[in-house]
Amino acid sequence: MGNVSLKKITDVYCDVLKEIGNIGAGNAMTALSQMLQCKVDMRVPKVCLLDFQDVGTLMGGEEQLMACVLFGVDGDVSGMMMFMIEKNSARHLISKIMGMEAAGDDFSEMEASALQEVGNIITGAYLNALASFTNLKIISSPPEMTIDMAGAILSVPAIEFGKLGDKLLLIQTQFYDEIEVNGYFVLIPDIDSYVKIIGSLGLPVDGLMEET
Amino acid sequence: MSEIIKVGMADLKVVSSPDGLITMGLGSCVAVALRDPVTKIGGMVHVMLPDSTALRGVHNNPAKFADTGIAELIRQMEAMGARKTRLTAKLAGGATMFTVSSKSDWGMIGDRNVDACKKILKELRIPVIAESTRENYGRTVTFYPETGEYHVKAVGRALTII
Numbered sequence: 001m002g003n004v005s006l007k008k009i010t011d012v013y014c015d016v017l018k019e020i021g022n023i024g025a026g027n028a029m030t031a032l033s034q035m036l037q038c039k040v041d042m043r044v045p046k047v048c049l050l051d052f053q054d055v056g057t058l059m060g061g062e063e064q065l066m067a068c069v070l071f072g073v074d075g076d077v078s079g080m081m082m083f084m085i086e087k088n089s090a091r092h093l094i095s096k097i098m099g100m101e102a103a104g105d106d107f108s109e110m111e112a113s114a115l116q117e118v119g120n121i122i123t124g125a126y127l128n129a130l131a132s133f134t135n136l137k138i139i140s141s142p143p144e145m146t147i148d149m150a151g152a153i154l155s156v157p158a159i160e161f162g163k164l165g166d167k168l169l170l171i172q173t174q175f176y177d178e179i180e181v182n183g184y185f186v187l188i189p190d191i192d193s194y195v196k197i198i199g200s201l202g203l204p205v206d207g208l209m210e211e212t
Numbered sequence: 213m214s215e216i217i218k219v220g221m222a223d224l225k226v227v228s229s230p231d232g233l234i235t236m237g238l239g240s241c242v243a244v245a246l247r248d249p250v251t252k253i254g255g256m257v258h259v260m261l262p263d264s265t266a267l268r269g270v271h272n273n274p275a276k277f278a279d280t281g282i283a284e285l286i287r288q289m290e291a292m293g294a295r296k297t298r299l300t301a302k303l304a305g306g307a308t309m310f311t312v313s314s315k316s317d318w319g320m321i322g323d324r325n326v327d328a329c330k331k332i333l334k335e336l337r338i339p340v341i342a343e344s345t346r347e348n349y350g351r352t353v354t355f356y357p358e359t360g361e362y363h364v365k366a367v368g369r370a371l372t373i374i
Contacts, residue, residue: 051222052220052221052222052223052260052273052276053220053221053222053223054220055221056220056221056236056237061236062237062352063236063237063239064350065367070310084285087318102345106368115278144310144311145308146309146348147367147369148239148309148349148350148367149236149237149350149352150237151221151236151237151238151239151350152237152238152239152240152307152309152349152350152351153239153350154237154239155221155237155238155240155241155260155309155350156239156309156310157222157241158260159240159241159260159261159321162222162260162261162276163261163267164267166222166256166271166272166273166276181369
């Protein structure tokens with residue numbers, strides 16, 4: 001098999017990939033708004049094909065402080081799934097869920113674990129929706145959480161893509177509630193998984209190879 | 213007026229004093245800063261991966277890898293008038309952002325990047341005179357070829373100068 005061209009994937013199937021973001025995040029939003037008992041909205045998903053230099057521009061700059069819950073994705077589709085939320089939003093989210101104001105600047109162990117669990121539940125909802133839509137088996141690994149600069153966090157998926165080419169392709173959906181929560185779902189399948197996802201929807205994948 | 217030039221991921225830049233170089237939100241990548249103390253020419257490369265020879269696929273960006281990135285950086289610095297024999301190196305980055313222990317080797321990549329950079333610099337006889345590497349947090353680094361100072365800033369930590 002030749003090399004899959006990321007550019008071709010985005011050119012031809014951009015709308016399909018957006019729809020995948022839509023279905024996944026839509027489901028996740030329902031789960032989140034049930035948890036928060038308030039309305040949570042999402043923006044139209046973005047399918048981004050980025051040069052590595054531009055990765056930092058994705059979420060308000062490289063130095064934007066984010067809490068990130070990361071899942072390894074395995075099964076028919078492999079790659080990563082990230083639930084990223086601005087640190088202040090994360091704080092707001094936790095206090096809403098736990099019913100008390102957070103104290104101090106850093107997260108306590110319990111707050112961190114609550115946030116991880118929120119990430120777990122809503123990302124599970126995203127991946128379940130994706131799995132039933134595509135009929136593919138998708139297994140996620142236990143979540144891991146970190147709080148750091150967006151650029152540093154995104155270097156992890158960027159490096160994975162760096163092994164295969166010079167660009168990063170991801171499906172990003174931003175969500176927000178009426179005031180204070182601002183965050184993102186980022187699905188980052190590896191290149192072969194993009195082909196599987198597209199194929200599973202009955203679309204032709206022959207045209208996706210790089211011309212040699 | 214001096215400028216601070218931004219170096220992105222898989223990117224490299226060369227400046228001379230009084231300009232400086234910055235790379236923001238450095239994670240598992242490594243920012244290698246080289247300096248010629250005589251001409252005060254400084255360069256920085258933000259490498260993502262250790263070895264360009266170990267991978268399939270199409271790679272057109274030398275700055276992505278430790279081996280090709282450092283070589284290209286030295287070439288560009290020499291073109292500006294730096295001497296390779298005078299160069300010294302400082303390293304930052306190579307953090308392990310997540311300790312995922314699945315089948316893939318994400319968890320290891322920061323360490324491998326640091327090791328690769330050190331090995332290559334040793335082969336080139338460029339001494340590594342300071343570093344702020346590994347650990348588990350992201351960094352923003354600014355390099356000043358005038359003094360050779362390398363400022364390392366991380367979330368919730370004091371600024372360190374190496």
